[in-house]
Amino acid sequence: xxxxxxxxxxxxxxxxxxxxxxxxxxxxxxxxxxxxxxxxxxxxxxxxxxxxxxxxxxxxxxxxxxxxxxxxxxxxxxxxxxxxxxxxxxxxxxxxxxxxxxxxxxxxxxxxxxxxxxxxxxxxxxxxxxxxxxxxxxxxxxxxxxxxxxxxxxxxxxxxxxxxxxxxxxxxxxxxxxxxxxxxxxxxxxxxxxxxxxxxxxxxxxxxxxxxxxxxxxxxxxxxxxxxxxxxxxxxxxxxxxxxxxxxxxxxxxxxxxxxxxxxxxxxxxxxxxxxxxxxxxxxxxxxxxxxx
Amino acid sequence: xxxxxxxxxxxxxxxxxxxxxxxxxxxxxxxxxxxxxxxxxxxxxxxxxxxxxxxxxxxxxxxxxxxxxxxxxxxxxxxxxxxxxxxxxxxxxxxxxxxxxxxxxxxxxxxxxxxxxxxxxxxxxxxxxxxxxxxxxxxxxxxxxxxxxxxxxxxxxxxxxxxxxxxxxxxxxxxxxxxxxxxxxxxxxxxxxxxxxxxxxxxxxxxxxxxxxxxxxxxxxxxxxxxxxxxxxxxxxxxxxxxxxxxxxxxxxxxxxxxxxxxxxxxxxxxxxxxxxxxxxxxxxxxxxxxxxxxxxxxxxxxxxxxxxx
Numbered sequence: 265x266x267x268x269x270x271x272x273x274x275x276x277x278x279x280x281x282x283x284x285x286x287x288x289x290x291x292x293x294x295x296x297x298x299x300x301x302x303x304x305x306x307x308x309x310x311x312x313x314x315x316x317x318x319x320x321x322x323x324x325x326x327x328x329x330x331x332x333x334x335x336x337x338x339x340x341x342x343x344x345x346x347x348x349x350x351x352x353x354x355x356x357x358x359x360x361x362x363x364x365x366x367x368x369x370x371x372x373x374x375x376x377x378x379x380x381x382x383x384x385x386x387x388x389x390x391x392x393x394x395x396x397x398x399x400x401x402x403x404x405x406x407x408x409x410x411x412x413x414x415x416x417x418x419x420x421x422x423x424x425x426x427x428x429x430x431x432x433x434x435x436x437x438x439x440x441x442x443x444x445x446x447x448x449x450x451x452x453x454x455x456x457x458x459x460x461x462x463x464x465x466x467x468x469x470x471x472x473x474x475x476x477x478x479x480x481x482x483x484x485x486x487x488x489x490x491x492x493x494x495x496x497x498x499x500x501x502x503x504x505x506x507x508x509x510x511x512x513x514x515x516x517x518x519x520x521x522x523x524x525x526x527x528x529x530x531x532x533x534x535x536x537x538x539x540x541x542x543x544x545x546x547x548x549x550x551x552x553x554x555x556x557x
Numbered sequence: 558x559x560x561x562x563x564x565x566x567x568x569x570x571x572x573x574x575x576x577x578x579x580x581x582x583x584x585x586x587x588x589x590x591x592x593x594x595x596x597x598x599x600x601x602x603x604x605x606x607x608x609x610x611x612x613x614x615x616x617x618x619x620x621x622x623x624x625x626x627x628x629x630x631x632x633x634x635x636x637x638x639x640x641x642x643x644x645x646x647x648x649x650x651x652x653x654x655x656x657x658x659x660x661x662x663x664x665x666x667x668x669x670x671x672x673x674x675x676x677x678x679x680x681x682x683x684x685x686x687x688x689x690x691x692x693x694x695x696x697x698x699x700x701x702x703x704x705x706x707x708x709x710x711x712x713x714x715x716x717x718x719x720x721x722x723x724x725x726x727x728x729x730x731x732x733x734x735x736x737x738x739x740x741x742x743x744x745x746x747x748x749x750x751x752x753x754x755x756x757x758x759x760x761x762x763x764x765x766x767x768x769x770x771x772x773x774x775x776x777x778x779x780x781x782x783x784x785x786x787x788x789x790x791x792x793x794x795x796x797x798x799x800x801x802x803x804x805x806x807x808x809x810x811x812x813x814x815x816x817x818x819x820x821x822x823x824x825x826x827x828x829x830x831x832x833x834x835x836x837x838x839x840x841x842x843x844x845x846x847x848x849x850x851x852x853x854x855x856x857x858x859x860x861x862x863x864x865x866x867x
Contacts, residue, residue: 275769282666289660290676293683293741296694299705303697314708362587365580372573377584380591386855387848389598390840391820392827396615397598416590446579475687478802482828493689497806500693521703528693535685542685543678 297532304328304526308519327522331530339488340495341530343407347480347491348473350411355420355469360462363421364450367428378425385418398483405486414472414479420465427461428454464545471542474535492531500524605838618834625838635839638822641815646796649732654792656740658785661747662773680741692806695734696721721807724815731807731816735800750784751777787858794854797847819843 298318303311304327305320315321331337365371366378388394403409436444436453444452455462477493484490490498503520518526574581600615605625607618629635660680667673683691698704701719710717720726758776767775801820808816819839827836 272768278769279666279668282663283669283672286660286663286667286672286676290679293680293737296698296737299698300694312703314703314705314711316703317705317708358587358590361583365584365587368580370573370577371580371584372570377588380588384591384595386851387599387844388595389602390837390844391823392833392837392840393598393601393604394594395828396604396833397594397601400614401593412590413594416587416594421587446577446583450583471685475685475689477687477689478805493687496693497689500696519703521697521700524693524697528690531690532686539682539685543681546681 300525300528303522304529306522308516308522311521311525312516312519324517326517327519327526328530330518330523331526336487336495337527337530340490340492343489344474344492346407347410347476348470350407351414351473352466352469354411354415355417356462356466358415359421359424359465360455361450362416363424364428364446364454366421366425368446381418381421383418385422395482404483405489406483407489409483410476410480413483414476417468417472420468424458424461424465427458431457460545463541467538467542467545470538471535496524496527496531499527602837602841602844604834605841607834609834609837621834625835626842628835629838629842634817635819635822637814638817638819642797642799642818645728645731645799645818648728649735649799650792650796652732653736653740654789656736657743658747658781660740660744661751661781662777664744664748665751665777666769666773677741681745682741683738684742686738688800688803688806691734691738692803695730695807699730722809722811724812727808727812727816731803734803734807746788747781747784750781754780783862787862790854790858790861794851795847796850797843 299316302318302320303316305323305325306316307322307324307326310316310321362381366374366381368374371377398404398409398413401409403413431454435457436449439449439453475493476491477497480491480494481497484494503523604615604618606620606622607615608621608624609615609618613619664673664677667676699706699720701707701717706720707717718726720730754777758780759772762772762776797819799818799820801818801824804816804818804821805824808821820843823836823839823843826832826839
């Protein structure tokens with residue numbers, strides 16, 4: 265908008281106040297993360313006394329040492345990677361071919377198949393039947409259960425189907441002339457053209473897998489299989505019950521607060537690393553998925 | 558006894574399958590997955606009307622009619638959970654719904670692109686952080702001894718409060734956390750709507766000497782009103798959807814009175830206490846109402862968008 269250089273004094277004031285308000289909102293979004301990071305790097309004594317406000321007090325990495333020395337931390341970190349990578353690949357293996365088939369006009373009963381997907385977004389059986397079903401399938405306490413049990417979300421199928429539908433027919437004509445079959449058309453024509461949409465779906469899967477907590481807590485009892493989020497939750501709830509936790513009360517170099525904060529920092533870091541990629545795609549992704557049916 | 562038309566239909570279908578079988582091979586895994594993991598549990602919902610025993614299984618357990626539902630509607634805890642769900646949703650809507658709209662309007666008025674991009678990047682971030690971490694931050698920040706909130710209150714000479722054990726504080730904290738976490742992300746939809754407003758409208762307003770404030774009220778807001786209304790309808794349709802994962806992470810027995818929602822109640826009764834049939838009845842009730850609301854919202858928003866958007 266080139267006309268925006270023409271503005272009055274009132275406009276200038278408006279723009280400045282607006283910037284200040286946005287700045288405040290941004291800072292208030294950021295602050296809890298700064299607070300938790302500072303807490304993680306403070307001594308347990310200062311943290312417990314409530315002296316940490318903005319920056320670390322009595323800078324120390326004792327809390328991180330404590331966390332990183334816990335073998336359970338590494339086991340659950342490894343598990344989170346397994347669930348995230350395995351789960352995302354599993355999701356794509358179901359969603360990409362399925363969404364492609366649903367996007368083809370010649371598919372028999374196309375309306376019915378699409379409705380079958382869409383219905384799962386409006387109605388679900390709820391916690392108990394899903395849990396009993398997983399148990400009946402023998403998928404409790406199993407890596408495979410977590411990976412396959414949450415592979416498909418109707419939203420992602422429809423998002424990708426919408427994208428495939430928007431690809432002009434002309435793109436595939438050359439491949440069809442060469443006698444390509446459906447698998448080849450999907451692989452050589454649609455997949456390369458749909459990279460942004462597939463990346464969006466993949467990132468949605470990665471984020472939901474990385475953050476997944478509730479079902480992992482319910483379905484996994486074996487400590488060797490729990491993901492990071494469940495470990496974090498266990499740590500926070502068990503340590504908070506243990507008021508005396510810390511290496512020494514008078515001169516504590518770490519405490520419940522700093523150890524919790526250190527685990528939080530450790531589990532946010534991977535999200536921050538992939539965040540630029542997420543940001544590149546998710547805006548488009550939401551808008552694509554928003555155009556349902 | 559097949560008439561010529563059905564046999565030619567069958568022939569055509571056979572021909573179609575010979576040519577297009579690959580599509581069905583691609584579709585099959587997805588359909589099987591949907592049946593095994595989502596439709597089979599729907600069949601399992603019948604335990605809401607049964608005296609479910611693990612040994613007899615879903616089909617083998619005896620029917621008991623509406624017994625569980627009768628217990629449900631005379632159960633104070635369930636009724637309390639239902640009420641809490643609606644109350645929490647209602648306040649989230651009242652306080653949370655306007656926030657992303659205001660944010661989007663404000664972002665739209667930022668001229669410095671660098672500033673805009675940086676602050677957008679930051680305010681979208683909490684959406685991608687897990688509820689366990691968010692709850693962990695909340696628990697730490699509101700802790701009675703070490704938490705920043707009580708520290709700041711101490712500066713003003715206020716007595717420390719153990720917020721998370723106080724029923725009257727649960728809802729403000731829960732709803733505030735939700736607004737903090739999601740407002741930025743939800744503003745994307747409105748920013749997209751604003752981006753679709755025709756620039757010529759603004760150009761002619763500038764010629765008429767309109768201020769930016771006036772343009773916001775006279776052009777931007779009316780132009781995105783359809784989006785606002787559709788989002789509002791969708792939100793109302795989802796009124797039973799309280800993020801119960803966050804509830805479970807933040808509540809404790811001392812705050813159940815204001816915090817317990819339908820799904821956290823189902824979780825405790827079903828998965829923790831093992832009353833599967835009773836909890837499934839609560840879940841079925843919840844799902845049916847939610848489905849009706851979502852369908853109504855879809856229909857209304859479709860009708861609305863057809864008449865006013867195109």
